Amino acid sequence: MTERAARTAAYAPSPLDDRARAVVDRLHAHSRRQTRTALAPMLAHAVTSRLREGTWDPTRSADGKAWLADKLVALDPHKAALCHQLCRAIGARRVVEAGTSYGVSTIYLAAAVRDNVADGTSLPHQDGGLPEARVFGTEHEPAKVAEARANIAAAGLSEHVDILVGDLRETLTTVQGPIDFMLVDIWIPMALPALRIVTPLLRPGALVVCDNVVSGRRQYADYLAHVRDPAGPFTSVTLPGHGGLEVSRKN
Numbered sequence: 001m002t003e004r005a006a007r008t009a010a011y012a013p014s015p016l017d018d019r020a021r022a023v024v025d026r027l028h029a030h031s032r033r034q035t036r037t038a039l040a041p042m043l044a045h046a047v048t049s050r051l052r053e054g055t056w057d058p059t060r061s062a063d064g065k066a067w068l069a070d071k072l073v074a075l076d077p078h079k080a081a082l083c084h085q086l087c088r089a090i091g092a093r094r095v096v097e098a099g100t101s102y103g104v105s106t107i108y109l110a111a112a113v114r115d116n117v118a119d120g121t122s123l124p125h126q127d128g129g130l131p132e133a134r135v136f137g138t139e140h141e142p143a144k145v146a147e148a149r150a151n152i153a154a155a156g157l158s159e160h161v162d163i164l165v166g167d168l169r170e171t172l173t174t175v176q177g178p179i180d181f182m183l184v185d186i187w188i189p190m191a192l193p194a195l196r197i198v199t200p201l202l203r204p205g206a207l208v209v210c211d212n213v214v215s216g217r218r219q220y221a222d223y224l225a226h227v228r229d230p231a232g233p234f235t236s237v238t239l240p241g242h243g244g245l246e247v248s249r250k251n
């Protein structure tokens with residue numbers, strides 16, 4: 001057995017059914033290939049952004065945005081599986097995803113919502129009602145929206161997903177609560193604005209997961225100060241591996 005195969009065998013298997021797993025396996029591989037070759041271009045675009053537009057952050061410059069327009073930047077499979085498990089554990093029925101891209105994390109979240117509905121683990125909300133089961137994805141690149149819809153359909157999960165097309169600072173204002181779970185996997189400057197819009201919709205006990213908060217701790221400073229504020233609406237824990245993951249619970 002190769003070292004890579006032995007490492008893979010040490011992890012729990014994917015929580016997804018065969019159909020959805022075939023789709024995400026292909027997309028995870030595509031995303032890994034893009035990431036492996038992205039370092040040099042990323043640095044080049046950071047320099048270009050700085051020289052032409054005064055920012056080192058390619059997500060803020062026109063040049064950088066154009067380069068990022070077809071990049072998956074998919075959530076790591078282990079983190080995506082954790083989000084699926086958390087959604088299953090809390091019986092999530094309504095989920096917001098800040099940052100859909102080609103739909104990788106959306107597929108994990110929608111599979112959890114579908115399974116919660118199917119086995120009756122989705123919870124009634126405070127008024128005792130069962131609101132429509134949905135994952136609300138958000139994406140402002142039209143080409144990525146088309147890819148995401150095709151991938152979600154190939155995974156057999158379209159009936160559980162609405163992708164809100166456009167800038168999430170506008171589209172998220174159309175979502176209705178209650179929301180049980182939110183994934184924040186977005187260009188960093190959008191993380192706190194997205195959370196602020198969704199916070200009033202989160203039910204008590206809802207979870208918010210945010211990616212790469214350790215590797216990006218400086219850029220995430222405002223987001224982290226917000227979710228870790230003892231006087232604020234969340235209690236928060238940080239998982240350290242693979243760039244870090246913040247899991248915040250709405251009080």
Ligand SMILES: C[S@@+](CC[C@H](N)C(=O)[O-])C[C@H]1O[C@@H](n2cnc3c(N)ncnc32)[C@H](O)[C@@H]1O
Nearest residue numbers: 073074075099100101104105139140167168185
């Ligand atoms: C890190 S990727 C999301 C990856 C996705 N969660 C997955 O697992 O495949 C972030 C995505 O957010 C999108 N995005 C960035 N800023 C946005 C905004 N203001 N409104 C909507 N989408 C945005 C980007 O185009 C990009 O596709």
